Amino acid sequence: MKTYYLIPLVFLSACSTTPKLTLRQQQPSTTDAAGVRYPEVLHAYHIGRYADPNDDSLMHEQHVVYRVEDNTRWNLHLGPADGNVPALTSRDAAFAPTPVNDAILAEVNSQRLATIQIMMQARTLSAALSQFQIALQQTKTNLQETVILRATVNEMKQRLDALESAPGQLSPPPISTTNEPADPLSP
Numbered sequence: 001m002k003t004y005y006l007i008p009l010v011f012l013s014a015c016s017t018t019p020k021l022t023l024r025q026q027q028p029s030t031t032d033a034a035g036v037r038y039p040e041v042l043h044a045y046h047i048g049r050y051a052d053p054n055d056d057s058l059m060h061e062q063h064v065v066y067r068v069e070d071n072t073r074w075n076l077h078l079g080p081a082d083g084n085v086p087a088l089t090s091r092d093a094a095f096a097p098t099p100v101n102d103a104i105l106a107e108v109n110s111q112r113l114a115t116i117q118i119m120m121q122a123r124t125l126s127a128a129l130s131q132f133q134i135a136l137q138q139t140k141t142n143l144q145e146t147v148i149l150r151a152t153v154n155e156m157k158q159r160l161d162a163l164e165s166a167p168g169q170l171s172p173p174p175i176s177t178t179n180e181p182a183d184p185l186s187p
Contacts, residue, residue, distance in 0.1 A: 041070035 045065045052058035098104075 036075055038070075038073050038075055040068055040072045043067050043069050 043066070045067065046062070047060070047065055048062045050060055052060060
Protein backbone atom coordinates (compact mmCIF):
# COMPACT_ATOMS: atom_id res chain seq x y z
CA MET A 1 0.00 0.00 0.00
CA LYS A 2 2.80 2.35 0.61
CA THR A 3 3.95 2.00 -2.97
CA TYR A 4 0.73 3.54 -4.24
CA TYR A 5 1.50 6.76 -2.39
CA LEU A 6 4.91 7.07 -4.05
CA ILE A 7 3.62 6.86 -7.64
CA PRO A 8 2.12 10.43 -7.73
CA LEU A 9 5.38 11.73 -6.27
CA VAL A 10 7.30 10.19 -9.18
CA PHE A 11 5.02 11.94 -11.68
CA LEU A 12 5.34 15.27 -9.87
CA SER A 13 9.11 15.11 -9.99
CA ALA A 14 8.95 14.60 -13.77
CA CYS A 15 7.06 17.90 -14.20
CA SER A 16 9.50 20.75 -14.25
CA THR A 17 9.65 24.16 -15.83
CA THR A 18 12.16 25.28 -18.42
CA PRO A 19 15.20 26.99 -16.93
CA LYS A 20 15.03 30.76 -16.91
CA LEU A 21 17.83 33.16 -17.70
CA THR A 22 19.14 34.46 -14.39
CA LEU A 23 21.63 37.26 -13.99
CA ARG A 24 23.59 37.60 -10.80
CA GLN A 25 25.90 40.54 -10.37
CA GLN A 26 29.33 39.85 -8.97
CA GLN A 27 31.11 42.16 -6.54
CA PRO A 28 31.86 45.54 -8.14
CA SER A 29 35.42 46.75 -8.21
CA THR A 30 36.37 49.51 -5.83
CA THR A 31 37.79 52.87 -6.86
CA ASP A 32 41.07 54.21 -5.58
CA ALA A 33 40.15 57.65 -4.16
CA ALA A 34 43.78 58.72 -3.81
CA GLY A 35 44.73 57.59 -7.33
CA VAL A 36 45.03 59.67 -10.44
CA ARG A 37 42.64 57.52 -12.51
CA TYR A 38 39.62 55.45 -11.70
CA PRO A 39 39.90 51.85 -12.88
CA GLU A 40 37.35 50.46 -15.27
CA VAL A 41 34.31 48.84 -13.68
CA LEU A 42 33.67 45.26 -14.73
CA HIS A 43 30.63 43.26 -13.80
CA ALA A 44 30.36 39.51 -14.17
CA TYR A 45 26.95 38.05 -14.91
CA HIS A 46 26.14 34.38 -14.43
CA ILE A 47 23.94 33.12 -17.27
CA GLY A 48 22.15 29.84 -16.94
CA ARG A 49 21.56 27.23 -19.62
CA TYR A 50 19.50 28.54 -22.55
CA ALA A 51 18.63 27.84 -26.18
CA ASP A 52 20.18 30.16 -28.75
CA PRO A 53 17.49 32.57 -29.96
CA ASN A 54 19.00 32.65 -33.49
CA ASP A 55 19.35 28.89 -33.91
CA ASP A 56 17.02 26.41 -32.20
CA SER A 57 19.49 23.57 -32.67
CA LEU A 58 22.05 25.23 -30.35
CA MET A 59 22.00 25.27 -26.59
CA HIS A 60 24.38 27.26 -24.43
CA GLU A 61 25.56 25.82 -21.16
CA GLN A 62 25.68 28.06 -18.11
CA HIS A 63 28.63 30.42 -18.07
CA VAL A 64 29.78 33.83 -16.88
CA VAL A 65 29.66 36.94 -19.09
CA TYR A 66 31.84 39.91 -18.24
CA ARG A 67 30.71 43.40 -19.21
CA VAL A 68 32.58 46.69 -18.92
CA GLU A 69 30.12 48.92 -17.07
CA ASP A 70 32.32 52.02 -16.81
CA ASN A 71 35.57 52.75 -18.65
CA THR A 72 38.63 54.11 -16.95
CA ARG A 73 38.59 57.88 -16.38
CA TRP A 74 40.53 60.61 -14.65
CA ASN A 75 40.07 61.27 -10.96
CA LEU A 76 39.32 64.98 -10.87
CA HIS A 77 38.95 65.23 -7.09
CA LEU A 78 41.62 67.09 -5.20
CA GLY A 79 44.27 64.74 -3.90
CA PRO A 80 46.07 64.85 -0.58
CA ALA A 81 48.84 67.43 -0.16
CA ASP A 82 51.37 64.86 1.08
CA GLY A 83 53.59 65.04 -1.99
CA ASN A 84 52.08 62.15 -3.99
CA VAL A 85 49.59 64.31 -5.85
CA PRO A 86 50.21 68.07 -5.69
CA ALA A 87 47.27 70.03 -4.36
CA LEU A 88 46.97 73.23 -6.36
CA THR A 89 44.48 75.01 -4.14
CA SER A 90 42.71 74.21 -0.96
CA ARG A 91 39.29 74.80 -2.50
CA ASP A 92 37.65 74.15 -5.84
CA ALA A 93 38.07 77.04 -8.27
CA ALA A 94 34.64 76.44 -9.77
CA PHE A 95 33.00 77.50 -6.52
CA ALA A 96 35.38 80.34 -5.67
CA PRO A 97 33.99 83.87 -5.98
CA THR A 98 35.32 85.86 -8.90
CA PRO A 99 37.95 88.44 -8.04
CA VAL A 100 36.61 91.97 -8.43
CA ASN A 101 38.73 95.04 -9.02
CA ASP A 102 38.42 98.23 -11.05
CA ALA A 103 40.03 96.81 -14.20
CA ILE A 104 37.66 93.83 -14.26
CA LEU A 105 34.60 96.03 -13.66
CA ALA A 106 35.68 98.39 -16.46
CA GLU A 107 36.14 95.45 -18.86
CA VAL A 108 32.75 93.97 -17.93
CA ASN A 109 31.04 97.34 -18.49
CA SER A 110 32.77 97.83 -21.86
CA GLN A 111 31.67 94.33 -22.90
CA ARG A 112 28.11 95.11 -21.80
CA LEU A 113 28.10 98.33 -23.89
CA ALA A 114 29.52 96.48 -26.90
CA THR A 115 26.79 93.86 -26.57
CA ILE A 116 24.08 96.54 -26.45
CA GLN A 117 25.51 98.22 -29.56
CA ILE A 118 25.64 94.94 -31.44
CA MET A 119 22.04 94.18 -30.50
CA MET A 120 20.92 97.63 -31.73
CA GLN A 121 22.79 97.15 -35.01
CA ALA A 122 21.20 93.73 -35.40
CA ARG A 123 17.73 95.28 -35.02
CA THR A 124 18.59 97.98 -37.59
CA LEU A 125 19.91 95.35 -39.95
CA SER A 126 16.80 93.19 -39.63
CA ALA A 127 14.56 96.25 -40.31
CA ALA A 128 16.62 97.10 -43.41
CA LEU A 129 16.42 93.47 -44.52
CA SER A 130 12.62 93.47 -44.24
CA GLN A 131 12.45 96.71 -46.28
CA PHE A 132 14.75 95.17 -48.87
CA GLN A 133 12.53 92.10 -49.11
CA ILE A 134 9.46 94.32 -49.67
CA ALA A 135 11.29 96.28 -52.39
CA LEU A 136 12.43 93.03 -53.99
CA GLN A 137 8.86 91.76 -54.10
CA GLN A 138 7.70 95.02 -55.70
CA THR A 139 10.49 94.76 -58.27
CA LYS A 140 9.40 91.23 -59.15
CA THR A 141 5.79 92.33 -59.70
CA ASN A 142 6.95 95.35 -61.77
CA LEU A 143 9.09 93.05 -63.89
CA GLN A 144 6.15 90.75 -64.53
CA GLU A 145 3.95 93.69 -65.54
CA THR A 146 6.70 95.05 -67.82
CA VAL A 147 7.00 91.66 -69.55
CA ILE A 148 3.23 91.62 -70.13
CA LEU A 149 3.24 95.19 -71.48
CA ARG A 150 6.15 94.45 -73.84
CA ALA A 151 4.35 91.40 -75.18
CA THR A 152 1.24 93.53 -75.77
CA VAL A 153 3.25 96.28 -77.52
CA ASN A 154 5.00 93.71 -79.75
CA GLU A 155 1.66 92.18 -80.67
CA MET A 156 0.24 95.61 -81.53
CA LYS A 157 3.31 96.38 -83.68
CA GLN A 158 2.88 93.12 -85.56
CA ARG A 159 -0.77 93.86 -86.20
CA LEU A 160 0.06 97.39 -87.35
CA ASP A 161 2.78 96.11 -89.70
CA ALA A 162 0.34 93.53 -91.07
CA LEU A 163 -2.26 96.21 -91.70
CA GLU A 164 0.25 98.53 -93.39
CA SER A 165 1.69 95.86 -95.66
CA ALA A 166 -1.60 94.20 -96.65
CA PRO A 167 -2.23 94.65 -100.44
CA GLY A 168 -5.57 95.85 -101.74
CA GLN A 169 -6.39 97.94 -98.82
CA LEU A 170 -8.62 100.88 -99.21
CA SER A 171 -6.78 104.01 -99.97
CA PRO A 172 -7.12 106.75 -97.45
CA PRO A 173 -10.06 109.07 -98.15
CA PRO A 174 -9.14 112.19 -100.07
CA ILE A 175 -8.75 115.27 -98.04
CA SER A 176 -11.22 117.87 -99.11
CA THR A 177 -10.16 121.44 -99.07
CA THR A 178 -13.66 122.72 -98.62
CA ASN A 179 -16.07 122.15 -95.92
CA GLU A 180 -18.69 120.55 -98.08
CA PRO A 181 -21.07 118.30 -96.36
CA ALA A 182 -20.66 114.68 -97.22
CA ASP A 183 -23.27 113.25 -99.53
CA PRO A 184 -25.22 110.77 -97.53
CA LEU A 185 -26.26 108.82 -100.61
CA SER A 186 -22.85 108.60 -102.19
CA PRO A 187 -21.20 105.23 -102.46
